[in-house]
Amino acid sequence: MVFNEIIKVSFKSMAANKMRTALTVLGMVVGIASIIVVFSAGEGIRSIVVGQIESFGTNIIETEIKAPTGKKGYKSESKSGAAIALGMQITTLTLDDMEEVKKLENIQDGYAAIMSQELVTFRHLRQKAFLFGTTASYEQIDSSEVAQGRFFTDREDKALAKVVVLGKKIKDELFGDSDALGKYINISNSRYQVIGIMKERGTMMQMDFDKFIYLPIRTLQKRIMGINHISYMVHQVKDMDRAAETAEEIRTILRRRHNITDPDKDDFRVVTMEEMMDILDTATSALTILLLAIVTISLIVGGVGILNVMYVIITERRSEIGLRKAVGARSWDIVMQFVLESVIITLLGGVVGILLGIVIAWLIAQVAVAHQLDWRFVLPWQSFVVAVLFSIIFGIVFGIFPARKAARLDPVETLRG
Structure with a gap:
């Protein structure tokens, strides 16, 4: 039987049993649709995270505290965000470190936080709030915008000025619709004047910047927290092509300043934008692989359904198989016929699944955008390749066993039956 005839017989068989065909391909449809959605959602999530990372600046190097092997520099009593997260505070990273790094030839500017x-x-209003202490250059490097008033200056930072800039939400919670500029709020029993209101920014990296109260870092260190250290610092580079080289120079400076000879005992971590993207790509790939593994289980279930249906088809067509073998068809011809029929069924499910997956992925993107997420509707070409390959492979794998059974049938017995 030539290939065209096999195709015709296969479609004729499926058309004669429409309901059975529909139920057979359903498992494949769900599995293949899930593959398209997983790949598209992975790109959508990546676009959100990339947008959030780039909002901090595309030409930056970040240096943050990291727990070293030893215990030097730990303080468990600190109230900083890092202490809350780690149960301890590393006190070795300072404003002097930031200023020293700013002297590097490839550094444009920097801020600490x-x-x-x-x-x-x-x-009469009382509100728990996150205080974000930083330097005056934060506004330019981080691309933040002040909607009303102004940001604080270097002079105010060095003078430990009692001034604050409010995030949009914390302003609304404390002042409502009334003007907050020039008014005073109380922090740790001291009055701080509101000099600015930040433009609405939203939540990034699970932090709601609109609930932050920004103030000079030295004011927060000395007047409120009673500390000298910082949690992290960000430096803007002039030439991104030299970012890796500059990051290594920062490591050298900090090891010298912190008396570190063994890199394994670094109490800091320096990360470039490229490294941030690499970490993101690794995490996204790992998540995609995990979800694909789960989807594969659905495909296997669908494949088992195809396996059982193919056995039923062979039982129904015993006479046809016997007649073909009696007139000279080889066992290989019988195997090819039923394997191709199985592949046609899985490819049919694959095509429908791809179309369904595209629709679902588009709907997810629309919902995400409606919730003001920077979600891009993307259909990676890899998703279509994987979908088609899975359809063909599962068709062959779950069609080969029934096909071999059909090829082993005795033509005399089948015609007699």
């Missing part, structure tokens, strides 16, 4: 959570009051 530390966080604390404090009770903030305005008249």
Whole structure:
């Protein structure tokens, strides 16, 4: 039987049993649709995270605290954000480190940051808020915008000025619709003047920047927290092509300043934008592989359904198989016929699954965009390759066993039966 005839017989068989065909391909449809959705969602999630990372600046190197092997520099009593997260605080990273790094030839500018959570009051209103202490250059490097008023200056930072810039949500919670500029809020029993309101920014990296209260880092360190260290610092580079080289220079400076001779005992971590993207790609790939493994289980279930249906088809067509073998068909011809029929069924499910997956992925993107997420509707070419390959492979794997059974049938017995 030539290939064209096999195709005709296969479609004729499926058309004669439409309901059975539909139920047979259903498992493949669900599995293949899931593959398309997994790949598309992975790209959508990646686009959100990339957008959030790039919002901090595309030409930056970040240096953050890291727990070293030893215990030097730990303080468990600190109230900073890092201490809350780690149960301890590493005190070796300082503003002097930031200023020293800024002297490097490829560094344009830099800022430092530390966080604390404090009770903030305005008249009768009391609100727990995150205090974000930073330097004046934060506004330019981080691409943040002040909607009203202004950001604080270097002079105010060095003078430990009692000034704050409010995030949009914390401003609304404390002042409502009234003007907050020039008014005072209380933090740790001291009055701080509101000099600015930040433009609405939203949540990034699971942090709601609109609930932050920004203030000079030295003010937060000395007047509120009673510390000298910082949690992290960000430096803007002039030439991104030299970012890796500059990051190594930063490591050298900090090891010298922190008296570290063994890199394994670094109490800091330096990360370039390229390294951030590599980490993101690794995490996205790992998640995609995990989800594909789960999807594969669905495909296997669908494949078992195809296996059982193919056995039923062979039983129904015993006479046809016997007649073909009686007139000279080889066992290989019988195997090819039923394997191709199985592949046609899985490819049919694959095509429908791809179309369904595209629709679902598009709907997910629309919902995400409606919720103001920077989600891009992307259909990676790899998803179509994987979908087609899975359809063909599962068709062959779950069609070969029934096909071999059909090829071993005795033509005399089948015609007699």
